[in-house]
Amino acid sequence: MRFWVVVFAFFISGLAVSQTQTDSLLLVLETTMKSRKTYDDARQKRIASLKQLLSTPRISSEQVYEINDKLITEFVPYQFDSAVKYLNENLEIATKLQNEFKVNETKTRLGGLLSSSGNYVEAVEMLRSVNAKKLERASLLEYYNFMMEVYARLGFYSPVEQNKSRYNQLFNGYADTLLSILPKTSERYLFINERRARENGDIETSLKSNDLRLNMARIGTRDYSRATFGRSLIYQKQNDLENRKRYLILSAISDIRGSVKDNAAMADLAMILFEEDDIERAHRFIDFSFADADFYNSRLRLIAISNILPIINKTYEQKNEQQRLELRNYLWLISALGLILLVAIVMIYREIRKVSKARNELQHANEKLRVLNENLQRANTQMSQLHGELRESNQVKEHYIGNFLNICSDYIDKLDNYRKTVKKMLLAKQTSELFQKTNSDDFIQSELEAFYHSFDSAFLHIYPDFVAELNALLSSGEQVFPKKGELLNTELRIFALIRLGISDSATIARLLRYSVNTIYNYRVKMKNKAVSREDFEQRVSKIGSFS
Structure with missing residues (x-):
């Protein structure tokens, strides 16, 4: 029995610690949300610098292509329309240059972008137009990855079972190809391995691969955002809601710091908070997510959020309305209590007036007594001061009179002695000595x-x-x-x-x-x-x- 009590206590304390960590992370996320403009400004600054390079005089088409390529890298997670614009420009430049490698490279990237934004038909069409044999290794790996992703998404969303099976087959084919040629320590290899293990229920293998991905990434990068989002999917598979929330929060923080508008973590987190009845926070998060999706302008993200947004907003409005009704009821109750209190105060006031009248008369008499007492104290103080001054004056007079008489007597004696000395010196005819003495x-x-x-x-x-x-x-x-x-x-x-x-x-x-x-x-x-x-x-x- 004692054993089970200890186990239960340990379990409860573990939950408390986990909850505290999640609450702390939510506060970090909310602080990060307030700094969104700072992170967006950093990306905008990089974009502005690259655009400035495009206005360089006598710039070559190859140089424009390379600058556009960097702009595409900036825009892919940030603004769908701008990314498509620069990809189309690069496709046009590559075609004019008759550079088959650049044409296929650009088509690959454009196909991948169309796939991630929900434009699956256009994505498949674009990727199928790529001549994979003309791609270098890095671009070929990217091509296989995009083909794998588009068929994974088609398989997930297709309502037709026959099509779903075919898409999943194609997805697995491209996944196998990538696993056979990718280094086993690469991010993409670990991602595919993690995904397969998760879907097959091998949670231990999935977590190990995800651990390696997290160790390779740093917060604020897309790799970190994807790795933490992947971790949340593993915990979703385990029905571990608290850990799922934690990693969705980390993914959302990373997306904001990386100024990534093509994100999914914030919307998923908003839905979980909504289900937990944290309506205020859920409403703030879904609004934040919708603003990102609207800015990015991805059909896939907007559709996904549009399915959640009305539910949360409606509940939020209902809760506000309920709070308004409760507030109105409280106001009525307070008003009624106030009225009762007012009547009680009036009755008490009448009684107090009776007591107050007698008290005022007593206070009036006390006040008169106090004033008389103060006047008496003032008179005593003044008398003490006058007595002190008089005593001081008498002391001065007595001392000065005595001192004055002594000085006068001394000076009379000195003058008499001086007179006798002068008379004596004159009789002795000591005039020169007398002159010297007086001089x-x-x-x-x-x-x-x-x-x-x-x-x-x-x-x-x-x-x-x-x-x-x-x-x-x-x-x-x-x-x-x-x-x-x-x-x-x-x-x-x-x-x-x-x-x-x-x-x-x-x-x-x-x-x-x-x-x-x-x-x-x-x-x-x-x-x-x-x-x-x-x-x-x-x-x-x-x-x-x-x-």
């Missing part, structure tokens, strides 16, 4: 330094954090500090006076015994260092205050 700046300089020290000491006593707070207003790396042994330097002293309300440069210059220009330069220099130049001095004037 020296040492006394003034000494007094000035004492004045600076006294001012600095008094100021920093009132504003101990002045230097730190001033530097906080300056940009990083532009801070100003007094030298060792100094309390303040000249720059700091200027802004200390500004903090005390002395902002006039002339007054500051007189107090510090500098020129007005020097004071101005110091102020500008400091402003340039400031984080905020415009309101720097205003900020300085508020250092250490409560505001």
Whole structure:
């Protein structure tokens, strides 16, 4: 029992992984579909370059034939009418040149193209007109291949059993011929071997041949598109729908990347998705396939798609109509629910109004209380600020009065001592020494330094954090500090006076015994260092205050 549970679980997990891979590939396909123009433009560019060569002056008929041959290669998977046009031109050129090899080569290619587009009568007629003995090996292999393909298709589509048997006999004859002369590792040999094995139910051999074909091809080429499409047919034979889908997707991606309009994978994939009820995707894919078939203008492809297109489109329209009806019903339901909700809201609203009235009265009273509380808090804040400012003002006054009295007393003593010294020197008739003493700046300089020290000491006593707070207003790396042994330097002293309300440069210059220009330069220099130049001095004037 446990064994079968494990087997079942393994099977289910395998299906889940496979489904995930298919879903991922579908997303890649849809992305590739959006880039169709990019791939088509690349082919159109190659075609335009070849057409440009045809306008070369004095070009020979042989050269025109070779260029046309390259154009045919471009148009065969891309646009049926253009391929036929250039094949007919080459047939005419070859006939005029009386080149029997080129005539037969062109007829072979034209016959193969007519066969692939569903023009079987014209294809057989054209291929039978070929003198196979005049063909080189490569063209002869191509001739046998086209003969094999046309009879395979006639055998498949013929409703008359006798004809079907005859066509299948001819198909097998040409297939045997090809198998006898083709290298066993060639793409065409492997294709024929794969096809026969698949039709005979030898799936293992068919898969091996297909593996070799896939290894030889790269995505975006017709060989890859055909190999992956062939793989999908093998899985169809096995009723392995998931793998069939995967390889149809790969074939469709390759067709788009190779700008191949003569394709079958997309239409088959659309039908599978339709049967799986993925109508939206099926509709997009069949429309895409029809656009390719219409552009290519192959009767065979248009007929094949025309059998599927109306079925998918009709179901798509029915589904859309059903969705519209469901949407309309949902709208009616939502409208009814909305009406019920509206009535409920009105009733609830009436009840809410009663509660709201009482709540509003309470809120009104609370609002009045809140306003009164805010006013009280504002008044308290203002009182605190005024108290702080008053305290600061009193401190400044007290300190300055005391400092002023000390300085005045010191200067009276110094003047008295100076007077006594002068009187003494005059009585001693030391006039030359007196002149020398009064002519020296040492006394003034000494007094000035004492004045600076006294001012600095008094100021920093009132504003101990002045230097730190001033530097906080300056940009990083532009801070100003007094030298060792100094309390303040000249720059700091200027802004200390500004903090005390002395902002006039002339007054500051007189107090510090500098020129007005020097004071101005110091102020500008400091402003340039400031984080905020415009309101720097205003900020300085508020250092250490409560505001």
